[in-house]
Amino acid sequence: MKKIILSGLFFLMLFNAYGQQEAQYGQYVFNGLYINPAYAGYKDEIYFQAFYRAQWTGIKGGPRSLSVSIDAPVSDGKLGLGALISTDKIGAQTSLNAMGNLAYRIKLNDDGTRAVSFGLGLGVLQMGINGSLLTPNEIGDTRIPTGNQTNIVPDARAGIQYSSERFFIGFSANSLIAPYLTKDKNFDILTMKAESHFYLTTATIYRLNEDLIFKPSFLIKDDLHGPTSVDLNAFLLFRDKLWLGGLYRTSMKMYPKKNLQKELSNKSALGFIAEFFVKPNFRVGYGYDYSLSKLSAFDHGSHELSIGFYLNTIRSQKKLCNCF
Numbered sequence: 001m002k003k004i005i006l007s008g009l010f011f012l013m014l015f016n017a018y019g020q021q022e023a024q025y026g027q028y029v030f031n032g033l034y035i036n037p038a039y040a041g042y043k044d045e046i047y048f049q050a051f052y053r054a055q056w057t058g059i060k061g062g063p064r065s066l067s068v069s070i071d072a073p074v075s076d077g078k079l080g081l082g083a084l085i086s087t088d089k090i091g092a093q094t095s096l097n098a099m100g101n102l103a104y105r106i107k108l109n110d111d112g113t114r115a116v117s118f119g120l121g122l123g124v125l126q127m128g129i130n131g132s133l134l135t136p137n138e139i140g141d142t143r144i145p146t147g148n149q150t151n152i153v154p155d156a157r158a159g160i161q162y163s164s165e166r167f168f169i170g171f172s173a174n175s176l177i178a179p180y181l182t183k184d185k186n187f188d189i190l191t192m193k194a195e196s197h198f199y200l201t202t203a204t205i206y207r208l209n210e211d212l213i214f215k216p217s218f219l220i221k222d223d224l225h226g227p228t229s230v231d232l233n234a235f236l237l238f239r240d241k242l243w244l245g246g247l248y249r250t251s252m253k254m255y256p257k258k259n260l261q262k263e264l265s266n267k268s269a270l271g272f273i274a275e276f277f278v279k280p281n282f283r284v285g286y287g288y289d290y291s292l293s294k295l296s297a298f299d300h301g302s303h304e305l306s307i308g309f310y311l312n313t314i315r316s317q318k319k320l321c322n323c324f
Contacts, residue, residue: 038119041080
């Protein structure tokens with residue numbers, strides 16, 4: 001069975017496959033800039049955050065992802081600037097993305113707590129395959145490259161979001177240019193092709209009492225080829241110090257996709273997330289999710305670690321909470 005799983009990871013990359021190309025973070029609600037460039041400058045302060053995810057631990061070639069970002073407001077909060085670097089590795093496939101982000105913010109009330117933001121990101125994407133990490137079924141398979149094969153192309157992303165003190169919704173599209181520059185007509189050798197990804201996310205908060213805040217959220221992720229992924233989350237914030245929550249990830253066929261197998265299982269993962277504010281401007285987080293598919297018999301779950309640090313400003317201190 002392990003050979004079957006490893007073969008599955010390999011075939012995810014065949015024929016310019018549409019496998020996982022953008023990392024899947026369970027703590028997406030705390031990683032806004034990774035999903036949407038319109039998030040840049042949202043907190044009205046210099047904000048640094050980093051996330052690391054080890055997915056399907058125990059399975060050789062399981063995804064390993066890292067994202068590091070920093071963003072800040074400029075021009076009295078009308079603009080936001082952000083830089084994002086992310087890496088992802090699954091099997092023999094690797095990707096590296098470096099992106100500069102700009103957000104233009106339109107305030108809808110005097111204190112700026114309600115606003116619409118438009119974001120644009122420009123940068124480069126490097127995708128590659130290390131042929132030495134692949135084990136062919138047949139000796140002398142000429143499709144497997146010798147050594148590393150890499151491709152570097154420019155890329156862009158765009159997004160829009162609306163936010164208030166109690167509600168947030170955003171839509172974004174990543175890898176808007178790279179898919180058109182990574183097409184390879186040479187079918188005699190294994191290559192990678194970038195694919196666009198689309199995100200819709202929303203969250204709201206309810207203050208239950210002075211010490212307790214409830215926050216439900218969801219994320220819809222789609223790449224036009226594979227199953228549409230849906231993350232459902234619910235959190236409780238205790239005394240503005242500790243977030244505790246659960247997640248459920250599933251998939252669905254929202255519209256016809258010609259390459260999508262009918263017998264695919266919709267169940268994906270179940271897990272929990274904890275975020276602790278060591279100081280009012282410094283948090284650490286941990287997330288764990290467990291596969292509900294047949295992989296659960298072989299992997300040891302997925303682990304995520306995160307940190308976030310920001311410089312307090314007068315406006316940020318007046319917010320209802322650090323909820324978004």
